[in-house]
Amino acid sequence: MTTAHEIERRVEALLFAASAPLSTAELAARLPDGADVDAAIAALRKRYTGRGVELDQVAGRWRFRTAENLGFLMTEQREEPRRLSRAALETLAIIAYHQPVTRAEIESVRGVSLSRGTLDVLLEMGFVRLRGRRRTPGRPVTYATADRFLEHFGLAALSDMPGLAEMKAAGLLDLSMPAGFDVPDPGRMGDADEDPLEPDDAPEFAQDFVGEDR
Helix, strand or coil: CCCHHHHHHHHHHHHCCCCECCCCCHHCCCCCCCCHHHHHHHHHHHHHHCCCCEEEECCCCEEEEEEEHHHHHHHHHCCCCCCCCCCHHHHHHHHHCCCCHHHHEEEHHHCHHHHHHHHHHHCCCCCEEEEEEECCCCCCCCEECCCHHHHHHHCCCCCHHCCHHHHCCCCCCCCCCCCCCHHHHHHHHCCCCCEEEECCCCCCCCCCCCCCCC
């Protein structure tokens, strides 16, 4: 019989070797039947608290990461992140706080037309995903944030998203957001008036076309 200590060791090894965060279900699939993954996670979190690397949860998945107060040590090794335009940041913020949302609804909140490349960039970078089709004439595609969005901003769930002032301070929202932009509950993505996507559904824009953002 595999002991709890051995399960903990195996979970530790899997998380260290993983190229992306793993869910408890993904960990359990690699362990003996009946393995208590939650207990192993709890033990590892306790053991790594205050260490140089810590066990962290993002988007409902687990990963080891450098302790937050030691991030300065990694400065020279960090890859320069791709910068988003103001239009892309505003669009991402609107999707995050209003999801699921259609392109027309994004344009209504921003007060300007959405250029062709803006959603393409967000889809390509994995911050945004296609969610469904609205039950309205034309059945427009709806957009929502993807797990990459939660991972990038260190959020365990959408309910952990900050308020409008914090978003502006973090640089995710531009100070010149259009009048009337409100902050609804980001965790409200319940039963939206939409249908799931079909397997052959594609984005409204071609992802290989990146135009000039407005």
